[in-house]
Amino acid sequence: MINLETPKKFRAFVQQANQVADNFLRANSRKYDLAEHSYPKELDLLASLVDGMSDSGQGQGAGAAGVRRGEDEDGKKSKNAVKNGTNMSSVLSVIEMCWGDVGLLLSMPRQGLGNSAIASVATDEQLEKYKGTWAAMAITEPSFGSDSAAIKTTAVKDGDHYVLNGEKIYVTSGERADSVVVWATLDKSLGRAAIKSFVVSKDTPGIRVERLEHKLGIRASDTAVIVLDNCRVHESNLLGSPEVDVKQGFAGAMATFDNTRPLVAGMAVGCARASLEVMRDLLEDAGVDIDYDRPVQSQSHAAATFIQMEADWEAALLLTLTAAWLADNRKPNSMEASMAKAKAGRVGNDITLRCVELAGSLGYSETSFLEKWSRDSKILDIFEGTQQIQQLIIARRLLNLTSSQLK
């Protein structure tokens, strides 16, 4: 039966997440925007809470815990029943958290993107070994961004160890995390298939944080440059298969992204909702009446703009939830995940910027959050696959074209 309401079983949990976001994230939002690079210690308490919730099987905490398909508790139920599972609850959680603060969500201890990768592809032994770690993800290098097949960082086998060498940039939580999932190539000449990921503990000799970036937004989140200089890691730290399977190519490494793209879309949805809510109050205070029944062309420009923004926001929200719903029900969702990310990324940025415009110098000032959210939203249309990369993925699928045909 077609129904697009928030699943009943998650409604209470969404309320809780909103309370948490309000009291722990929104409450500290401006503080860590201004104090870039200082550690948001308030999150330690919250992280323990989140761990507790995860251990007791309640909900998804901050949502970055990664996804192992078909292993949620609903898997045991009837095969034909429609499921609303961990993908859905993770997305709902991320939306609420980013309504609070995107940068602080990204700084949540033990909820790094590296954790997501570990949770998605690690063996059972590895899962046990890395339990409780806070893992950052290191993919990007100075010479490439979207083209992650162009990795130059090398991993050379030496006995039962690999030796890693290279420089990684844009490592979220790179300083605060206690391990980093590093992408490196076993053999550059073999292309994508030779790219593997390794869990590198930060106390391993040869890995160091070079510096932290100063950014447009999400300043609460530290973004590190990490150097690997003859860094030796045991072969058991390699995630996935050590074999170079040219046929399978990049699929394994990229699989993580099918699951994380809806989460990033959720971040944009949450951030934009924060702006819309504040904007709505400001418009009401200014005497602007938003009437859903009267034609928009007969209403004020501000009201019409607001309805347009809400419409785009709602589309982004439902694309995001639908991508998660597909994953929960084990249906392919790669294209839908990209659609969600593309739509949410661009409308999240557009909405937050327009709200600043509508609010005038009040919106531009640090006395309101609107200006902050319009800075935070920009990265959400860039990381985890830019707008343009999502369009490539979607277009190739729609038109059945390869990457050498549609470049």
Place this chain on the structure above:
Amino acid sequence: MASRKDPMGIGLAVLNRIASSPAIDKLGLRKQTEKAVYHGTRTGFQAAGAAARTFKKVKGSGKPVRQARVGDSGVYDLTPTEDQQMIVGVVQEFAAEVLRTSAEEAEKGNDTSKEVLAQTTEFGLSLLNVPEELGGLSEERSAVTGVLVAEALAEGDMGQAVACLAPAAVATAISLWGSDEQQQTYLPAFTGDDVPAAALVVAEPHPLFDPFELRTTATRSSDGYTLSGLKSVAVRGAEAELFVVAADLEGTPTLFLVEAAADGVSVAADPSMGLRAAGLSRIKLDDAAAQVLGDGDLDDYRECIRLSRLAWAGLALGTAKAVLDYTKEYVVGREAFGEPIAYRQSVAFMVANIAIELEGMRLVTLKAASRAEQGLPHAREVALARKLAGEYGMKIGTDGVQLLGGHGFVKEHPVERWYRDLRAVGLMEGAVLV
């Protein structure tokens, strides 16, 4: 009292109607035996309802029959019910085989053929929102089914889809808001074999039209009301036997039933940019006798406007899907500079954006419809669905033509018709209902 149909009941009822009908043989119908002669050539207003039946008043027994709300499943789900899958399957086939192939012909004739209309009658299009007890198909509200059906029909041709859905809009309005007496008097015609042409008429031909500020007015008379004013977007107005008309009653917009045969009702063809197969017309009302539909409650009127906008959004989904599928094939097949134009990002990304926006507006439309049938507040969701369908529906229409270049501009391809049809979505009021 009719027993409640089990989950497959409605779909089976539809299939049964088709299977037992001689019209199944005509499903592949290409040529129309009776070519629609149009009224587009006529000039000026003519008395309406020349061939209209008179509806014999039936005394009601008290309470009108209403469909129940759909229960809240509590689960986020995009899977249509088995009923919906069956109905949509049938309608899709009909749209592909009949509507799409007869679209050009219907457009030229400024009308939808009697055969096409008869076929939709046979599979019970006008019965979807009529309560079972009154000869309809379902005990539950089915706004989602309405959207899915509108979408499926419009994927074939929006103009004919509107013509086919027009009588259903009137039957739905009477079912949802009519009094017991009105249900008893008018609905039998819509649940019988000879479904009358009928139109839900809300629009008026002036700029910035607002359905909550109507210029057509109602005046109390000794035995009811009379209406005066000029209305537009009356689907197949010249054929219509019954109208539901929106008019201002002492400051409140209200729905009225107007029989086409009544004195003071005249109709003029109003050929427009698109939707030509819908035979759009204007109606001039000069002290025409009318009765208030149901209680004349403002909430009912609001609901009517919302459900009509939802139906238009549903239509936009179907036509936009037609554009997407057509352009997908075209850009891969068309070569320029030695390779398919689809190999260029500027082309491929336009197609990607069509798909993204179509999916977004589809989900918002379905959410609005599901809220409507569950009895949840849905003013906001309908407004958002309408905004998306109007805005991106037109964007998809214009990008469709753009992707085909010169080919998009000529009638060898259907894309220019879709462009004209999609312009209607953001401005239409009335005519169709879910």
